[in-house]
Amino acid sequence: MRERVLAAARELDYAPSGLARALVTKRSRIVGVIVGDVVDPYFAQIARGFEDVAGRAGYLTMVCNAERRTVVEQEYVNVLREYHAEGVVFAASGAVDDPDNAGLRDTVEQAYARGMNVISLAPRDLRGSSVTIDNRAAGYELVDYLVGLGHRNIALVAGPPVIGAVERLDGFHAALRDLGLEAFALYEGDFTLGAGHAAALGLLADPERPDAVACANDATAIGVLTTLRQAGVDVPGAVSVVGIGDTAIADYLELSTVSIPTYELGAVAARRILGDERDEIQIVLPHRLVPRATSAPRSASP
Amino acid sequence: MRERVLAAARELDYAPSGLARALVTKRSRIVGVIVGDVVDPYFAQIARGFEDVAGRAGYLTMVCNAERRTVVEQEYVNVLREYHAEGVVFAASGAVDDPDNAGLRDTVEQAYARGMNVISLAPRDLRGSSVTIDNRAAGYELVDYLVGLGHRNIALVAGPPVIGAVERLDGFHAALRDLGLEAFALYEGDFTLGAGHAAALGLLADPERPDAVACANDATAIGVLTTLRQAGVDVPGAVSVVGIGDTAIADYLELSTVSIPTYELGAVAARRILGDERDEIQIVLPHRLVPRATSAPRSASP
DNA sequence: TTGTAAGCGTTATCAT
């Protein structure tokens, strides 16, 4: 008898309604990951890691593109809540002095109270758990490595005023200070190729050259690297260039960098959301210095 | 009286349930876009374009990462159907002789019969509408441009065996043939930086140099470009290198390429899904040759 | 094993 039903189901191409099921079971199997910019490989990799493990567990992942705007993040949290999402993950860092932070905080608080799991993948002042890396240490080790190579005049290219980027810069400065040095120069940046390009142009305009340039992320470093090389500067012969991130293209261009486990960040967050433990925890994933061909010991000639 | 209710709603932090609403109205406001690889900027840009306009219209976008596997696409269509998604968009090209194509075709057919809108953003043998570009013409124009520059010995780097890539290669060959030439060399590829790297290595191993290298996409071209330059070959002085795509990094590296309106592809698809017209249409978006600094007229010296 | 009834949070309809 049940077989007849099953056969009929096959026949009529029946598929159960996830919506109806979610409504009655109170488990939507929907979860959202809010990224700053889908096009940025850093976020894309996180999304991939998350979706890989969540998808395998039968969950549907909503990748939400917030365009680095806090209000948009807040809107997404509300939409996700309307769809009874079981969790949200915030992949982006928050801007340092964003007036919208308070609003987001409240919205997240309410969603959390309603049973929504929340995980941040970068330092954020939000309820819930976090899975991050130690950005300050990453920055510190990078400069420490350059100094170990014999470099003394180290130029810095900062990231945008978001918490994670600020920590990296802090790490740069702390290492310099601990080693009795100070920055050769400091350029502003926003994590883009263009920022690196601009910084390199600034460097080129100066008659004095640094021994090395430490950048807040890979894109910036690549901007510096290609601009310098196109201007005829030997990298790493004359100047070493390093970044942070270890995105696919960094490996390819043989950029020395600090590897950040972006895929893992997403994957760990997913496991955390699926297991429905509600305690708030802080996980810090390891990073790793990856010396490659854009950094070398300081050359003998001045 | 209604004000008291509204006030209470505010107080209790009430938010309507999208799930329940979807169940009764038969409109989920959920739509999925299935990409081949979220990390690839080509797809990421499409996703961004789609989500931008869909989000503005109050729709929730599910970005599904199929890892370039047809079976995974099929699974996603089923999941989307369970959630009463109002539409799916296929952003990736299908593999040429994929045994899973038939299964996907059926699944899509059923979903379509159930009222799900479907749009392909690349040549695919699926029910529904399509928004594409003319890959063959893009390839043709690119080679035509190189020949116009005076190049005669043109090496080709192909993409993977997916329909769109095959068309680009077809275009390359057609242009060569029409101009009475034939390929200087042909390398296989898979749209990655590594493929370009490998092709360049092959080129370098040959005592004879081509005048130019036409690549199936930007990543491949960048692989060729950087490898050639690192080996001391002057680009574009000795060899011109061109790609297809016009991704962000292409602009930055001043790569000559054919611009493909990826964001628009997504945006147009979204408008199409939102307007609930059910007729099947074919839209072809324009591409545009973008000559930049990696291509130049053939130099006088042999 | 098979059937019946209630309920999830909405919208829609019809009556008040």
Place this chain on the structure above:
DNA sequence: ATGATAACGCTTACAA
């Protein structure tokens, strides 16, 4: 304007 009721497609619990 307001209130009451059915229905959406499912799960769960309890009864036959």
